Amino acid sequence: MAKQHANWSPYDNNGGSCVAIAGADYCVIAADTRMSTGYNILTRDYSKICKLADKCVMASSGFQADVKALQKHLGARHLIYQHQHNKQMSCPAMAQLLSNTLYYKRFFPYYSFNVLGGLDNEGKGCVFTYDAVGSYEKVGYSSQGSGSTLIMPFLDNQLKSPSPLLLPAQDAVTPLAEDEAVDLVKTVFASASERDIYTGDKLEIVVINADGLRREYIDLRKD
Amino acid sequence: MASKQPDALLGPESDSQRTQYPYVTGTSVVAIKYKDGILMASDMGGSYGSTLRYKSVERIKPIGKHSLLGASGEISDFQEILRYLDELILYDNMWDDGNSLGPKEVHNYLTRIMYNRRNKFNPLWNSLVLGGVKNGQKYLGTVSMIGVNFEDNHVASGFGNHLARPILRQEWHENLSFEDGVRLLEKCMLVLLYRDRSAINKFQIAKITDEGVTIHQPYSLKTNWEFSAFQNPSQGAVGTW
Numbered sequence: 082m083a084k085q086h087a088n089w090s091p092y093d094n095n096g097g098s099c100v101a102i103a104g105a106d107y108c109v110i111a112a113d114t115r116m117s118t119g120y121n122i123l124t125r126d127y128s129k130i131c132k133l134a135d136k137c138v139m140a141s142s143g144f145q146a147d148v149k150a151l152q153k154h155l156g157a158r159h160l161i162y163q164h165q166h167n168k169q170m171s172c173p174a175m176a177q178l179l180s181n182t183l184y185y186k187r188f189f190p191y192y193s194f195n196v197l198g199g200l201d202n203e204g205k206g207c208v209f210t211y212d213a214v215g216s217y218e219k220v221g222y223s224s225q226g227s228g229s230t231l232i233m234p235f236l237d238n239q240l241k242s243p244s245p246l247l248l249p250a251q252d253a254v255t256p257l258a259e260d261e262a263v264d265l266v267k268t269v270f271a272s273a274s275e276r277d278i279y280t281g282d283k284l285e286i287v288v289i290n291a292d293g294l295r296r297e298y299i300d301l302r303k304d
Numbered sequence: 305m306a307s308k309q310p311d312a313l314l315g316p317e318s319d320s321q322r323t324q325y326p327y328v329t330g331t332s333v334v335a336i337k338y339k340d341g342i343l344m345a346s347d348m349g350g351s352y353g354s355t356l357r358y359k360s361v362e363r364i365k366p367i368g369k370h371s372l373l374g375a376s377g378e379i380s381d382f383q384e385i386l387r388y389l390d391e392l393i394l395y396d397n398m399w400d401d402g403n404s405l406g407p408k409e410v411h412n413y414l415t416r417i418m419y420n421r422r423n424k425f426n427p428l429w430n431s432l433v434l435g436g437v438k439n440g441q442k443y444l445g446t447v448s449m450i451g452v453n454f455e456d457n458h459v460a461s462g463f464g465n466h467l468a469r470p471i472l473r474q475e476w477h478e479n480l481s482f483e484d485g486v487r488l489l490e491k492c493m494l495v496l497l498y499r500d501r502s503a504i505n506k507f508q509i510a511k512i513t514d515e516g517v518t519i520h521q522p523y524s525l526k527t528n529w530e531f532s533a534f535q536n537p538s539q540g541a542v543g544t545w
Contacts, residue, residue, distance in 0.1 A: 086325040086326075087325050087326060088324075088325065089324075089325075089427060089429075089449065089450070090450075091422050091423075091425065091427075091450055092450070093448075093450060093452055095452065116454060118452070121465050121466070123452070123454060123465075124454045124455075124456045126456070127454050144452075145452045145453070145454070146419050146422070146450055146451030146452050146453070149415075149419075149451075149453070150419060150451075189423075
């Protein structure tokens with residue numbers, strides 16, 4: 082018999098779900114705080130949301146070590162940007178930087194699934210959604226991570242984004258008011274944590290609007 | 305043909321060995337925050353596959369003035385990590401500026417070491433637990449061999465994730481006294497001793513507070529193998545013999 086021994090993989094899936102919704106003058110970004118590996122819960126209180134600039138935050142799920150490396154890298158790049166330009170990076174600029182950063186590792190990818198949310202230069206909400214190797218798209222709302230298969234169709238049903246094929250291009254922002262969007266986010270996570278074992282424990286919600294950035298937390302299922 | 309002498313092109317790394325599987329391994333480490341600091345426990349076994357090869361391996365070590373490191377996994381990789389940390393602390397002391405690295409800094413350093421080695425496809429085969437206290441601030445975190453890292457009020461590596469953390473989640477609270485903390489860790493270690501075949505009945509418990517590190521002498525726990533489930537494990541289990 083061949084010798085049996087432990088093997089290893091450079092990747093792990095630590096689970097978690099992320100959602101972002103853009104409105105006319107706000108953006109809501111949310112993620113649960115559970116971190117898992119296989120059937121184990123590693124911790125119930127790990128934030129997946131990272132503030133990259135004053136009006137730009139990223140929520141990431143996937144492989145925690147890669148996500149952390151990505152966050153540190155973007156943080157360092159943003160510091161350089163501030164020194165060179167004496168201003169905060171805009172959300173669309175950060176979106177392009179994130180795409181380039183992910184594609185730079187195309188052949189040994191960051192196993193991270195991101196949504197980037199914030200306000201654009203006109204103060205309008207914007208959401209960018211990515212795959213692990215950097216393809217991205219500007220949308221009105223999006224979901225990534227282990228619960229995205231449960232969350233995304235629900236958002237589609239509730240928010241009915243205009244077709245991207247329409248000419249002239251329709252605005253992608255949702256018609257909801259800020260408090261309605263926050264309520265919707267709470268509902269989708271409460272629903273996702275019923276069926277997705279990698280989503281739960283707590284929900285962290287970040288709201289960005291003209292007043293600045295606000296955080297709130299609600300409890301989710303812990304089982 | 306270039307392909308006949310690839311060594312010269314690939315550099316000195318090409319003929320070196322990488323750890324693709326572990327040789328001598330240690331099993332779980334369990335650690336908790338308590339009222340005055342951090343408590344950490346591990347047994348002293350070193351397994352060579354399923355052979356219990358070493359029975360006196362110290363898997364908990366003090367790092368600098370404020371930190372305590374516990375390791376499970378490949379023992380030689382742990383010893384290499386200790387060499388890295390010795391150098392780190394030495395170079396930090398050479399500044400002689402009255403500043404010193406705290407547990408947060410050491411944990412972050414370990415995080416980068418582990419992740420960097422996995423990026424080179426040459427991992428350090430360990431799960432590390434780092435606890436410490438600096439300026440009254442308690443810190444407890446962990447890093448895996450591929451760089452996954454987090455902080456929590458209680459952590460465990462290996463089998464401890466399955467067997468000890470459910471007990472800790474049920475019984476841990478912020479204001480555990482030293483005695484209650486030790487009792488809780490001993491409860492975890494006893495369960496691991498009963499159910500983890502590579503665990504042995506020779507433990508070390510270490511404590512770190514603002515006053516410093518204390519690693520207690522190795523000792524054994526009182527076991528009871530007379531539980532009826534141990535007497536006849538398959539009784540009532542349909543379909544077994």
